[in-house]
Amino acid sequence: MPGRFYVTTPIYYVNDAPHIGHAYTTVIADALARWHRLVGDDTFFLTGTDEHGLKVAQSAEERGVSPQAQANANAARFRAAWDELDISYDDFIRTTEPRHHTAVQTLLSAVHDNGDIELDTYEGPYCVSCEAYYQESELVDGCCPIHTGKPVVRLAEENWFFRLSRYQQRLLDWIETDPAAIQPEGKRNEVLGFVRQGLDDVSITRTSLDWGVPVPWAPGHVFYVWYDALINYATAIGYGTEPERFTTWWPHVHHLIGKEIIRFHCVYWPAMLMAAGLDPPHRVHVHGWLLLGGEKLSKTVHGAARLTDIAPARLLDDFGVDGFRFHFLRDQSFGPDGEFSYEAMVARYNADLANNLGNLLSRVTTVVDRKCDGIGPAPRPDSPLAAVAAEVVAATSAAWDAVAPSQALEATWRLIREGNALLEAAEPWKAEPGPDVDGVLGDALEVLRLVAVLASPALPSTTREVFRRIGLDGSPTDRVLPEVAAWGGYPGGRPVEKGAPLFPRIRTDA
Numbered sequence: 001m002p003g004r005f006y007v008t009t010p011i012y013y014v015n016d017a018p019h020i021g022h023a024y025t026t027v028i029a030d031a032l033a034r035w036h037r038l039v040g041d042d043t044f045f046l047t048g049t050d051e052h053g054l055k056v057a058q059s060a061e062e063r064g065v066s067p068q069a070q071a072n073a074n075a076a077r078f079r080a081a082w083d084e085l086d087i088s089y090d091d092f093i094r095t096t097e098p099r100h101h102t103a104v105q106t107l108l109s110a111v112h113d114n115g116d117i118e119l120d121t122y123e124g125p126y127c128v129s130c131e132a133y134y135q136e137s138e139l140v141d142g143c144c145p146i147h148t149g150k151p152v153v154r155l156a157e158e159n160w161f162f163r164l165s166r167y168q169q170r171l172l173d174w175i176e177t178d179p180a181a182i183q184p185e186g187k188r189n190e191v192l193g194f195v196r197q198g199l200d201d202v203s204i205t206r207t208s209l210d211w212g213v214p215v216p217w218a219p220g221h222v223f224y225v226w227y228d229a230l231i232n233y234a235t236a237i238g239y240g241t242e243p244e245r246f247t248t249w250w251p252h253v254h255h256l257i258g259k260e261i262i263r264f265h266c267v268y269w270p271a272m273l274m275a276a277g278l279d280p281p282h283r284v285h286v287h288g289w290l291l292l293g294g295e296k297l298s299k300t301v302h303g304a305a306r307l308t309d310i311a312p313a314r315l316l317d318d319f320g321v322d323g324f325r326f327h328f329l330r331d332q333s334f335g336p337d338g339e340f341s342y343e344a345m346v347a348r349y350n351a352d353l354a355n356n357l358g359n360l361l362s363r364v365t366t367v368v369d370r371k372c373d374g375i376g377p378a379p380r381p382d383s384p385l386a387a388v389a390a391e392v393v394a395a396t397s398a399a400w401d402a403v404a405p406s407q408a409l410e411a412t413w414r415l416i417r418e419g420n421a422l423l424e425a426a427e428p429w430k431a432e433p434g435p436d437v438d439g440v441l442g443d444a445l446e447v448l449r450l451v452a453v454l455a456s457p458a459l460p461s462t463t464r465e466v467f468r469r470i471g472l473d474g475s476p477t478d479r480v481l482p483e484v485a486a487w488g489g490y491p492g493g494r495p496v497e498k499g500a501p502l503f504p505r506i507r508t509d510a
């Protein structure tokens with residue numbers, strides 16, 4: 001049943017260049033968007049950049065450029081990185097755009113009008129890297145609990161406060177009545193624990209800087225960067241300007257976030273939406289960190305040199321765009337932390353792409369060339385692989401629906417293995433041309449067709465090339481599931497092309 005799927009990544013700070021940690025979330029969001037388009041869902045995929053706030057303003061100052069110039073340059077780098085990685089975003093939002101200023105002012109004015117934003121004074125420990133106040137009890141040796149060893153600063157400001165404390169019960173009701181709203185379950189429990197402790201009101205404006213969206217009712221104040229940033233998810237679908245478009249997409253959203261920004265997305269953001277008279281988000285999917293030598297991969301924590309070493313582009317020479325995407329989808333489970341290692345990336349690439357998929361394609365195209373004059377035969381309707389294929393389609397779909405890309409690809413690769421096993425058992429390369437050889441090769445071509453469809457969210461360009469090499473017109477994504485995944489879709493009688501390996505093996509002895 002086609003539905004509606006709105007997926008978002010966090011919007012990335014423009015004080016930093018894109019690195020593979022950002023790419024991780026973005027590639028997963030992209031694959032999910034592609035999967036949902038494949039099943040025929042109306043899909044909207046949003047990413048973008050977070051351009052205001054103290055951290056961004058300070059880093060621009062250190063570089064001797066204006067915050068706007070820095071934002072322009074780095075937003076362009078994010079966009080270029082995503083274009084290079086074949087990220088099929090529908091919109092790239094920048095928080096310095098006029099449309100976003102309008103949405104922020106409209107949404108927060110609605111909360112103000114409802115009486116949930118009031119003037120007050122706040123004093124407390126503040127981490128500039130997080131752009132967040134902490135409780136004294138949360139500090140670790142006087143330092144930020146997230147940025148290990150980074151001292152906090154004391155801030156005291158008379159600010160406008162969002163009365164978050166009034167939303168404790170409504171937040172609990174939301175999380176308790178919709179147990180899937182925050183995933184995985186461990187993260188849901190973390191949020192429940194935090195909300196049950198009771199919630200402090202939060203300061204949502206600043207007078208100490210002017211790099212932000214002005215507060216319409218309080219000259220000299222700008223909105224605190226997080227309250228500006230979160231609203232991007234509403235801006236991009238027309239909040240405040242295109243009411244019909246907004247209600248088409250909201251609240252059918254799936255937010256993908258790293259675990260360090262869970263409070264913003266699972267407590268402050270839903271409460272703010274409720275206060276503005278809107279529904280909380282449909283789903284928040286929280287993932288762990290990509291670690292390098294046990295440390296989070298992020299410039300503010302890590303040495304810049306090591307991080308710049310792994311800008312996405314650095315890995316593309318070795319793995320190609322699809323090889324890069326595959327690694328982050330297949331090797332890193334969505335949810336827990338995962339260690340990034342070049343060696344593991346090579347091992348997985350060689351095993352799954354160069355060997356399993358690459359072998360199947362090269363064997364089939366070579367033997368069709370030799371035994372069938374280069375014309376691909378049709379699959380057998382009663383093939384032993386038909387039932388396997390149906391199971392694989394079901395398992396792949398279930399895993400993508402559950403936001404488990406690694407399991408989805410594992411399920412799809414079962415079909416590749418079974419296709420290779422069929423060939424190894426039948427050895428068509430040793431047999432005389434005839435109906436038996438045609439049957440086996442037809443089945444293997446059908447496996448390739450199905451794999452090209454099912455793996456298209458992960459490998460968009462190589463699966464198009466598989467289609468072309470087995471003689472099919474168009475692209476694996478031209479038709480939607482489930483029809484396109486029914487056994488027997490390969491028509492036979494098509495010219496099949498041998499070609500260079502799609503995923504040349506990476507030598508590990510060099």
Ligand code: MSP
Nearest residue numbers: 010011012013021022025050229230258289290297
């Ligand atoms: N600007 C805020 C988000 C605002 S959303 C309304 C922000 N930006 S960020 O540039 O720091 O990006 C953080 C996000 O990047 C993480 O939540 C995660 O999605 C991704 N990652 C950054 N480093 C990462 C790892 N080392 N591992 C996994 N994801 C990483 O926070």
